[in-house]
Amino acid sequence: MSVPSEITAVLRTERGRQVRAAFAGLGITVGALLAGLIGVISMGGLVSLFDLTESTVVRVLQWNYIQVGFAGFASAYLFWQGDWNRYVKIRWPTVEDIGWIVGLPLLFAAQGMVLPPILAAVGLPHPQPGTGMEELALETRPLLWPVAFISMYLFAAPAEELVYRGLVQGRLRAAFDTLGVVILGGLLFGMMHFLVGLMTQGVSFSGSLYWGIDTVIPGLAWGYAYERTENLLVTAVTHAMVWTVALHEIVLSILPV
Secondary structure, eight states: OOHHHHHHHHHTSHHHHHHHHHHHHHHHHHHHHHHHHHHHHHHHHHHHHTTOTTOHHHHHHGGGHHHHHHHHHHHHHHHHHOOHHHHOOOOOOOHHHHHHHHHHHHHHHHHHHHHHHHHHHTTOOOOOOOOSGGGGOTTTOGGGHHHHIIIIIIIIHHHHHIIIIIIIHHHHTTTSOHHHHHHHHHHHHHHHHHHHHHTSTTOOHHHHHHHHHHHHHHHHHHHHHHHHHOOHHHHHHHHHHHHHOOHHHHHHHHSOO
């Protein structure tokens, strides 16, 4: 048997299918990130061209420029594959879905209280990047919340979830069981944020590593929630809540510590 024939035979085995699926997930992750970078550069260029850099609304929207690229990548990928039912699973929420929407933010609140001290103890303090969330304080700028809702809940979070839960897990599901899909999907999600950190001005390598580790847990949680509910609405809503509802800070402010 020739070498190419042997390689083909290996790729047809279950292990070979898993390898192909894992590389496909990695390719989607890297491709979406590159498209996201193009989105950041393009949107930043348009803002500069029209001299809108000082606009408060634009300062809120700028944190979602990368999702412009994600949305473009996901649209192109779906057009190429032509199998929307495999990658886009969304419906009205059930009682179980609502339970996930309520429960996941509580999990992330616990993570926000427990994980930072642990990472700081091993030499990975929070990089303290500017997030733009200070622009969304209800008590000071309530008129900006409609902008935040439209940009984050109706566009940015769905775009990111479509890529990482829809496309990535859709490819992994063809070769892995639920545990494999969730673990690989969560690791790829964390890797994406690590790479974003490396490309972000003012964020060190340790800060990038912090971002990567800090996002693996939500990636695992969202991954399992999506495999359980098969509803992108659940993960998109709770993803946007992470950006707009600092629940762990609220909890810390009322605890007697």
